[in-house]
Amino acid sequence: MTKIDWYILRKLIGTFIYSLMIFLLISVVIDTTEKVDDFMKNHLSLREIVVDYYFGFIPHILALLFPLFIFLSVIFFTSKMAYRSEIIAILCAGVSFRRFLRPYWIGAFLFGGVLWLANYWVVPNANRIRTSFENKYLHSHDDQKSQYDRTTRIDSFTYVTFGSYDPNYRSGGNFILQTVKGQNMGFKLKADRVSWDSTSQKWRLDYVTMRTMNGLKEVWTSKQDTLLKIPLVPKDLVDEKNLQEAMTTPDLRKYIQREAIRGAEGLNIYWVEYYRRTAAAAAVVVLTLIGGIIAAKKVRGGSGLHLALGIVISACYIIFLQFTTVFSVKADLNPIIAVWIPNVIFGGLAFYLYLKAPK
Numbered sequence: 001m002t003k004i005d006w007y008i009l010r011k012l013i014g015t016f017i018y019s020l021m022i023f024l025l026i027s028v029v030i031d032t033t034e035k036v037d038d039f040m041k042n043h044l045s046l047r048e049i050v051v052d053y054y055f056g057f058i059p060h061i062l063a064l065l066f067p068l069f070i071f072l073s074v075i076f077f078t079s080k081m082a083y084r085s086e087i088i089a090i091l092c093a094g095v096s097f098r099r100f101l102r103p104y105w106i107g108a109f110l111f112g113g114v115l116w117l118a119n120y121w122v123v124p125n126a127n128r129i130r131t132s133f134e135n136k137y138l139h140s141h142d143d144q145k146s147q148y149d150r151t152t153r154i155d156s157f158t159y160v161t162f163g164s165y166d167p168n169y170r171s172g173g174n175f176i177l178q179t180v181k182g183q184n185m186g187f188k189l190k191a192d193r194v195s196w197d198s199t200s201q202k203w204r205l206d207y208v209t210m211r212t213m214n215g216l217k218e219v220w221t222s223k224q225d226t227l228l229k230i231p232l233v234p235k236d237l238v239d240e241k242n243l244q245e246a247m248t249t250p251d252l253r254k255y256i257q258r259e260a261i262r263g264a265e266g267l268n269i270y271w272v273e274y275y276r277r278t279a280a281a282a283a284v285v286v287l288t289l290i291g292g293i294i295a296a297k298k299v300r301g302g303s304g305l306h307l308a309l310g311i312v313i314s315a316c317y318i319i320f321l322q323f324t325t326v327f328s329v330k331a332d333l334n335p336i337i338a339v340w341i342p343n344v345i346f347g348g349l350a351f352y353l354y355l356k357a358p359k
Contacts, residue, residue, distance in 0.1 A: 012073065057126075066280070068287070070111055124252075146166045150165060152237075189209070208224075290349060320342045
């Protein structure tokens with residue numbers, strides 16, 4: 001690392017932090033303006049608003065636009081260097097363009113690593129704070145709708161069916177539990193009513209009949225009521241919005257594996273979130289290189305032209321990422337392909353721009 005490398009790296013870090021703080025301030029002001037009526041209606045104190053909401057909101061919004069602000073920051077300060085002919089002087093001193101990009105690589109991996117760690121642990125915990133606050137104070141408290149004929153697999157061989165289930169009262173009717181191995185049913189339990197016993201953390205069944213099959217032999221028994229312990233709790237029967245954003249990466253993977261065993265549908269949205277956390281960190285590296293290569297060329301339009309080009313590329317990246325994500329969630333496109341296609345394509349663009357850049 002030479003003095004020029006440190007000079008460029010300081011410019012990158014300083015410009016990024018400065019622009020991010022300005023945008024963060026604007027975002028908080030706009031968000032507060034939109035929600036001030038809700039804050040006043042719920043008689044929330046300043047401490048509750050800051051600690052219970054904005055401590056979760058700020059990391060969420062920072063992580064959301066982190067790669068794009070790195071990109072625009074790189075374009076802004078590199079374009080200023082090009083306009084002042086600093087880059088021409090560096091290249092004329094015998095420094096190759098590949099060597100000139102070294103501090104950009106270092107800064108990109110530094111910020112990419114920060115975003116990767118934040119997406120894995122910090123941001124999900126912040127999202128948990130934010131969503132808990134929003135569900136408690138900002139969103140309407142409509143009752144959960146009753147569910148009918150909901151079947152869930154709780155392990156490799158056991159299936160549970162609720163003929164009806166009311167999440168508000170944690171009770172239902174026409175409950176069936178059956179164990180199926182291959183083509184043979186080994187056990188079947190039926191109950192007219194089912195309800196959650198919060199004291200024992202078990203399901204209470206009323207008017208129960210049980211059938212145990214062993215080849216051609218069958219044993220039938222009945223009970224007035226009984227308690228049943230299974231790996232299924234009431235919160236598993238409630239579909240929460242944006243649940244994947246509020247789980248750390250290890251928890252998210254465990255949740256996906258558990259739901260896959262249960263035969264749940266619509267898991268692509270969770271896989272997209274799982275792979276996106278790494279892809280977003282890689283996007284920082286790709287966009288940093290694109291920004292450095294584009295803005296290193298001195299043009300007549302100056303910084304304005306570079307920034308306009310950067311905004312267009314940013315918009316294309318966001319649109320493309322949203323397009324592939326929707327295809328994964330709605331049309332069953334492979335999630336890892338959906339989140340990595342933009343990085344692969346824009347990585348190819350970075351390589352093409354590097355080949356065409358003046359050396």
